[in-house]
């Protein structure tokens with residue numbers, strides 16, 4: 001008993017006083033994103049009197065400029081909106097597969113999967129971001145499109161000075177940029193890749209954004225931008241058509257609702273993975289995590305088993321609701337959850353299967369805004385891989401996604417995230433691929449308690465689950481909850497992946513003894529773990545925000561000038 005108490009004291013002394021850094025605090029509004037300039041754009045929009053949606057749309061466009069690997073107009077995503085009048089709604093602006101797509105196109109004559117690099121335009125889905133941001137602004141915004149796009153256009157036209165974190169991201173696209181003159185001239189204007197201290201100017205992107213600002217989404221879906229993408233696709237054996245662009249629609253949907261230890265959870269429905277978050281949390285609910293201390297073997301065992309089951313179900317049953325029936329009620333039914341809990345209680349594990357190594361990388365981006373009246377907009381959008389397909393149609397200035405890799409291209413084949421998915425997510429014309437992007441809101445006493453979301457492929461799901469546990473079970477503040485080390489399990493491969501410092505050697509030994517395989521991530525790969533950006537309302541009713549240290553360029557910025565909030569967490 002004594003040792004448990006000592007362990008707790010140690011744990012909280014580390015969390016509270018050691019490497020601890022307080023969250024950004026605000027009474028009137030907060031914006032958290034992966035790139036500090038984009039967060040500042042959002043905070044400025046709030047200061048100018050815009051609401052959370054005005055700021056979110058401005059951030060969405062700004063990230064497309066200042067975080068070109070991930071922020072985008074060439075991809076798609078999901079937005080979860082909680083409005084001060086009590087309304088909760090989801091905007092699905094996920095990409096769709098072109099009408100002429102066919103699974104056979106992705107395999108050679110021997111039935112082998114063709115490399116990403118060689119697939120080029122075949123992996124590009126019809127982008128949803130521009131129509132998504134436009135529909136969201138129309139429904140909830142108070143400012144004009146021109147007002148909210150102005151900062152992004154300025155950042156693209158005038159450029160911004162890169163810091164070392166921007167440079168670290170851009171450098172990773174170098175190999176692909178060198179081969180393509182239209183991209184090379186942006187990121188390698190003098191023949192070598194831009195470095196920290198130099199200015200990234202994106203004139204073509206500024207022009208594209210100005211066209212959208214002036215003419216609205218139509219220019220992207222029916223006008224010159226669609227034409228440029230379709231022409232480039234045709235030139236490179238792609239199947240995108242003007243019809244695909246014209247037919248693209250966003251979908252407004254009801255959220256998925258569940259609860260965790262009495263805290264109502266609001267999250268996104270298929271084709272994303274809110275159901276998987278709910279299923280994991282519902283299974284965990286039976287187990288007293290706090291009693292087992294933070295990351296103790298038993299706590300990890302419960303989580304790992306719950307994560308495995310929920311991922312197994314995700315990969316087997318979930319897909320685009322426009323094409324398949326998602327058995328949500330069955331997956332979350334009390335009887336089923338109870339049966340799974342009993343199995344875990346009895347120490348049963350999933351059968352070990354072949355070990356594959358998932359490639360965690362920094363490719364998606366999540367941003368969240370809360371304003372003074374309590375509106376919350378939590379958005380994750382992506383072009384899938386780093387710089388998406390690494391393709392830019394002519395002089396459009398933006399990267400296109402490679403989202404079609406998220407489909408099941410062949411049952412039993414793993415995708416780039418080593419997800420082995422089933423029939424429900426098979427690629428079909430006009431279908432949307434299953435996604436892990438799951439912006440989520442946790443409520444308490446009828447008020448927002450936490451608004452969160454993450455990047456990181458399948459680790460998005462386990463990141464959100466663990467930060468909710470960190471906040472609810474372990475009482476961490478938002479900064480600690482977001483930045484605590486994590487682990488990840490996704491059914492296949494049957495391995496618990498650990499971030500550095502996430503599990504002690506003693507814990508690893510216990511878990512191995514009961515049959516788990518664990519794999520340590522090397523330091524060099526630390527930065528590739530999923531990155532979360534989140535807001536929490538504290539007991540004093542203040543908004544507190546934290547970006548993720550795993551993306552050192554991220555920042556939480558308060559609306560009410562950030563003097564009293566620690567604005568910087570790293571040296572530039």
Ligand code: DON
Pocket residue numbers: 361362363364365382383384385403406434435436437455456457458460
């Ligand atoms: O929608 C999905 O699940 C993936 N396309 C997300 C990719 C991702 O998060 C990449 N990494 N940061």
